[in-house]
Amino acid sequence: MAISKVWIEEGCTACELCVDICPEVFEMADDTAVVIENAKVDVFEDQVIEAADSCPVEVIRYEA
Template identity: 45%
Template structure:
């Protein structure tokens, strides 16, 4: 399972990083980023929750 963030559309709310810090973090330049190549099995559910909770729908988890 992989996660990506469309950083250009990110509004920097921080929700994804707070819901699933194992996969997402706020980048040094502002927008969030998915910083792992593969979503750990233990974080799959919270990664999907971050995707579903993103207010601008810029997260993809597949």
């Protein structure tokens, strides 16, 4: 699928699950998760999808 963009919408509960699944793309900033600037999202596509599917509040989005 080749993911080209990943973002986190409002509503993150800072559970850190996405960081645990894919620390190469996600990190914690204050009280929310963020996408690391210039992260190689295409390289970690499977982990990004897993993080999005695992997000308890479903705020991780991605597009090809």
